[in-house]
Amino acid sequence: MKRVKRVSWIAFGLLQVVLLTLLAAILLEQRSLSYLKTAEHPAWQQRDYLIKNVQIVPMTSDAVVTDQRVLVREGQIAAIAPDLEAPGIPVIDGEQGYLMPGMTDMHVHVWDAQELGLYLANGITSVRNLWGQPMHLRLKESIRQGELLAPDFYTSGPKLTGPDYAGDDNLQLVSVAQAREKVASYKARGYDFIKTYNGLTPELFEAILEECRMQELDIAAHPSAALPYAAHLRDEIVSVEHTEDIVQQALNYQLDTAGLDRVVADYASFPSAAHCPTLVVYYNIYRLLTEARILEAPELNFMNPLIRMVDSEAQYQRWAGAARGDSLLAGKILAQHRFHLLAVRKLQEAGVNLVAGTDAGIGITPAGVSMHQELAFYREAGLSAFEALQTATVNPAKTHDFLANTGTVEVGKKANLVLVEGNPLKDPNTLRKPLGVWVGGRHISREQLEGFTDRARNRKNLLPSVLRYGEYLLRER
Template sequence: MNLVKKISRIAGGLLLLILILVFALIFQEQHSLSYLKIAEQADWQQRDYLIKNVHVVPMTADTVLADQMVHLQDGLIVEIASQIELSEIPVIDGKGGYLMPGLTDMHVHVWDSQELGLYLANGVTTVRNLWGQPMHLRMKESIRKGELLGPDFYTSGPKLTGPDYPGDDNLQLLSVDQAREKVASYKARGYDFIKTYNGLTPELFEAILEECRIQDIDIAAHPSSALPYAAHLREEIVSVEHSEDIVQQALNYQLDTAGLARVVADYASFPSSAHCPTLVVYYNIYRLLTEEQILEAPDLDFMNPLIRMVDSEAQYQRWTTAEKNDSLLAHKILAQHRFHLLAVRKLQEAGVNLVAGTDAGIGITPAGVSMHQELAFYREAGLSPYEALQTATVNPAKTHDFLTNTGTVEVGKKANLVLVQSNPVEDPDTMREPEGVWVGGRYISREQLEAFTGHARERNNLLPSALRYAEYLLRER
């Protein structure tokens, strides 16, 4: 008995030490985020500014309003004019730069708060998170309440899949009743929209759509191979994700231009559905196969440490192993990527609403910087620089109701703005290094944006990230 008590005491002591260590690590991570906490930065309490000496890129048309002043009040744009007389308000001198709307990334996977700073440092002032977990509800609330600085943050619930599509990252639905219950539950808990995923059967899919109509909540659809591709073009579905699934599902892995024309016609006949290409994440498969020491690339320092250790490595092993059985694999991946460019051009020509998304946060696709790579692919596909910029500004504003007040520089719109050195329509690369960013009217200087990038490179939060993911598995599975 004494031995049993002694073992119990030792086990209890070890458990206590583990709990102390866990709480210490969480506290350390929270302390390291002080640079994003609004209460600790007096300047971020300010949301009223007069911006002078700027050329405005309004994105309401392909034009520039020269030599303007812009008045921000309570986080909104209240006046744009060549001369505005105000006193007792902070003035930001744009020094002849260009003021444009902040960018929206419509498909991301956020793993920690440091990534919020990375998005802002790259001029991304709104993100749509496509794999909701409990941590995202807390993150969203902290941003909404003005406690944590970050882009406007919206999140789906957990990914909804069918009974034959396993994976710890998926919520497998086994019945129509369960499908309805999950949709209602996610709406009640504060998730902003539903994400449908691969493996959903027609019965489950229809149940989700019907319950979403009842709950008045939108859907973003990763196409399910158990359904015809065109079945995802529905009123409840605001966007269909991934150009790669046009090839892999609609065209059965064939680079079929006639088949593509039918897909484009389906989209054009259902104008309420947007398409989110996520070209950069697929192209990164090609990089995994062709770039030496890709896992040591500098951009991967911006990946969450847990994702870099687990998912980045797993993706590398998956594709390099596959290449051993197919020496032409890299060539095939590149050919499919080029077909994605064709698909984007054809969709644009047909008037389909294209919305920029990167799938950042998985594989080797880091937050923030990937947006500029994504937009570069749209230009390579044949979109003009202005059309490419529309996909990350005005086009997302046409999807969800919660995005309608963003995407342009107009009176009454939210003050989510980016100041760059040159005209982004003529010099898209200027967006890679903003001179300043406003999110909800809060001004972030170039110096602060650079600090955000440095903090993200230096973060060491592998264990806290693992604990948050464990929370998701325990809460949602």
């Protein structure tokens, strides 16, 4: 009996140590986020500004409007003119820099608040999270309440898949009734839209679409191989994700230009459809196969530590193993990437609404900086600098209602703005180092943006990240 009691007390003591360690890790992470908390920075309560001496890149046309002033009132653009005055409010001298709308990354995976700072540091003022978890509802509420400085944040619910598509990251639906219930519950809990994923059968897919119509929820669709690719071009679906799935599903892994033309024609015949390419995340497979010591690359220091330890390593091992069985694999991946560029060019030429997304937050694709790589691929595909920049500004505003008040510099639009040194229509690299960012009218200086980047490098929040993912598995699976 004494031995049993001793073992029980030891177990109880160990449990206390574990709980205290977890609590300490959570408290330390919260303390480390003070640099993003508006309560710690009284200046971020200010949402009225006069911005003077700027050249405006409005994104309403391929042009620059010189020598302007912009008045921001309560987080919105109130006036634009060369001679505005607004006594009593702070004045920001743009010093002849270029003022443009903040960018939107339409496909991200957020794992912690530090990533939100990285998006701001790269001129991204709205993000669309494509794998919803309970932590994202809390983040969203903190941002909505003005407690946390971050891009406008919108999130899908958990990924909806079919009964045969396994994986702890997927919610496998087994009945039409369950599909309807999940959609309704995600709306009630505060998720902004639905993400459909691979493995959905026609019956489950139709049930989700019908329930989304009833709940007035948009859908972002990762194509399901159990459906014809063109079946994803529906009124309820505001964007179809991943150019790679045009090859892998619509074209059955063939780099078939005639087949691509048919897919492009399907998109063009459905004007409300948008396509989100996510080229950079696929190209990073090629990097995994060809760059020595890729897991030690400096940009991976900005990945969430749990993702870096688990997903980055798993993807490296997966593709390294595949390459051992196919010495030509790297060349095949590169050839498919180049076909993606052709697809993007053809979609653009056909007038399809292309929206920039990066799939940042998984594999070896870090938050923020990956947007510049994505836009560079669009220019390589043949888009002009203006057309490429449209995919991250005005084009996303055409998809969801919650993005409609962004994407251009116009009176009445939300003051999500980026100030850069050079003309981004001539030198897109100027976007990599904003001089300042406004999100909802709150101004963030270049020095603060650099601090966001520094604080996100090699962050020590592994245990809190594990706990958040564990919560997702317990709550949603």
